[in-house]
Amino acid sequence: MNVHVTPPQSPKQFYRRELPAGCxxxxxxxxxxxxxxxxxxxxxxxxxxxxxxxxxxxxxxxxxxxxxxxxxxxxxxxxxxxxxxxxxxxxxxxxxxxxxxxxxxxxxxxxxxxxxxxxxxxxxxxxxxxxxxxxxxxxxxxxxxxxxxxxxxxxxxxxxxxxxxxxxxxxxxxxxxxxxxxxxxxxxxxxxxxxxxxxxxxxxxxxxxxxxxxxxxxxxxxxxxxHFDFTPLLLFRISPQLSVTFSQGLSSELTTFMNFWLQWLSEPADADKDQESIVQQAVLEVLKWASFLSETASILTSQLDVKCPELVSEGHLCAVKDMMESLEKLDIFPLLSLTLCDFVATKSKEVVQKVCRAAGIPNCMSGNVQCCELMKLLTPAHFFSILLLSWPYKVVSKSEMSNAAKLQDFADKHKEQVSGVLQNEISALMKQLKTILKLYKEDNLCTCR
CATH class of the missing domain: 3.90.70.30 (Phytochelatin synthase, N-terminal domain)
Known part of the structure; x- marks a missing residue:
């Protein structure tokens, strides 16, 4: 008995289209x-x-x-x-x-x-x-x-x-x-x-x-x-993993983290705590959730070319060093360094590694960082400092009594001492975060109001 087998249809192919009338x-x-x-x-x-x-x-x-x-x-x-x-x-x-x-x-x-x-x-x-x-x-x-x-x-x-x-x-x-x-x-x-x-x-x-x-x-x-008032970011950048809207593909763990963080910022601040205590609390809240992120999740990261110094000019690296030094001179840096040290002292190596990765620093505590000497100087304190200084708190909450408002006041006082490349880095990151947060809020899945 002869059986006729229909050959599989090839997918339709096109080489351009004819422009319709009117074009x-x-x-x-x-x-x-x-x-x-x-x-x-x-x-x-x-x-x-x-x-x-x-x-x-x-x-x-x-x-x-x-x-x-x-x-x-x-x-x-x-x-x-x-x-x-x-x-x-x-x-x-x-x-x-x-x-x-x-x-x-x-x-x-x-x-x-x-x-x-x-x-x-x-x-x-x-x-x-x-x-x-x-x-x-x-x-x-x-x-x-x-x-x-x-x-x-x-x-x-x-x-x-x-x-x-x-x-x-x-x-x-x-x-x-x-x-x-x-x-x-x-x-x-x-x-x-x-x-x-x-x-x-x-x-x-x-x-x-x-x-x-x-x-x-x-x-x-x-x-x-x-926009001629802005120059490119030199060292820091927002992790691409944060660069999606909640309803369009943000991982479940980062969705949970962001919803928690935005909700905490919108809550009333503890009246008994001063600004430094609020800052410490903010870092500890972020650390608490960052320690649950997976190995591939990060909040901030650093520029690829800075990790590969042969790709950048000596002037670029010099500007990055100046920016790091300017950041370290601010009062917020030793405060965060101390808070982070206290946190690290009580946590396992695995938790510390997760926090480092959330801050865009792979293997930062292992001593095996495969990058230039400049990158080896980066610590979570650098990333947390830049995050708190560049976060657009007013997008999150308009309340003058919220945690966001207290952190905004703290950041504003520090930014008065900032100039040059660090000022540009903070302004550029804030612009990007503000743009993304507005898109987040329009998705109506953000728990903050």
Whole structure:
């Protein structure tokens, strides 16, 4: 008996898509003519720096990350972190603030996630959602303004469906504008799917007004410019494991830790205790929970390039040393060192190791640290000091009687003595933590109120 076996179906494959009617391909004859006319009108000034950094996204869901990488590199933002070899340069793999990259690969990012990532990487953001009072005329003026200069970039969050393209939510930078035909140049990072194309502004407005099913809110646009008041972090950084929202993948143990910590900060402070006692109590509360974290969990960590001194300049290392010395001169440092020593004296080696890892110091008590001499000088006291000085307490609690308020007063007094690289390190970390905490609170899973 002959049995016919149907061969397995091969997955459907594509080599790009045809642009739908209403979208003009940038490299077509019509697209070239639109470019020439837009260039002569003065509305292509933003194009050249963006074009020099034009990327094709590495993952199907990386449109937001690739768009942001284009913006950061076109605005000459120094990440302060090594990409490969000796080079500091932005890449999607370095955008691990606010959300985990593994999660982004699965589901992409939302409008708020994009803003969070931009602010974590020292950009000034002006986000506008296409809500009921959204003005098409105002958006058109923003397009005209941003395309006539190269100091800021306009990014739109929109639905492809409105453009009759496949897919839905997408991020793209705007690379130019033709005032006569009211066309905006969409520099689509999914170049494996669609090439860059010109789209009527009215169509883009409709696409931005579409509701994102993940948030229940309309999409919109973000104006982005460089924040010149901030320089890159030199030594410390927030652990990527904290850089996700509670409802989107934060590990259960870190969720428990953060919920506990934020709840304790929002509680009324003990009136009988002075500020130093509150600080000691805060550290002991953190230590109590940090000692339960797994081997892979951490709260803060240090910059990768500082661990590899051959990748950084002598000036960088000198600045890090100065910052460590400035931190050690503050009153908070010996206070925390003493508190930590008392804690260590009563705990097992395994618990101490967990606390070290939570502070981003692998094997810090074993004497086998495989890193430069500078890293061997780092102790949990450095990390706890910087954490308490840079924590944005006002985001957690507005009450003047809370633990957060007492710690805020203590931190403010210390920060009056701070200047130079340490001041920048504290300000930059606070900015990132503030951005992430706001996103946490919007998830409505944070127990603090």
């Amino acid at each position: 003009i391909e940038f490299s077509s004859e019509e697209g070239k003519q639109v470019f020439k006319e837009a260039l002569s009108s003065g509305h292509m000034d933003c194009y050249f720096k963006l074009a020099a950094q034009f990327r094709t996204q590495d993952e199907p869901a990386f449109c937001g990350l690739s768009t942001l990488v284009m913006v950061l590199n076109s605005l000459s933002v120094d990440p302060g972190r090594v990409w490969k070899g000796p080079w500091r340069w932005y890449h999607e793999s370095m955008l691990d603030c606010c959300m985990s990259l593994q999660l982004v690969k699965k589901q992409g990012i939302t409008f708020d996630n994009f803003v969070c990532l931009a602010e974590c990487n020292f950009l000034i953001t002006q986000p506008v959602r296409a809500e009921e009072n959204f003005s098409e005329g105002t958006f058109r003026e923003v397009v005209k303004q941003t395309t006539r200069q190269d100091k800021s970039v306009l990014v739109i969050s929109y639905s492809r469906k409105v453009l009759n393209q496949t897919g839905d939510g997408h991020f793209s930078p705007i690379g130019g504008y033709h005032p006569g035909r009211d066309l905006a140049l969409v520099l689509d990072t999914a170049r494996f799917k669609y090439p860059p194309h010109w789209v009527p502004v009215t169509t883009l407005v409709t696409a931005m007004r579409s509701i994102d099913p993940d948030t229940g809110k309309p999409r919109g646009y973000i104006q982005l410019s460089r």
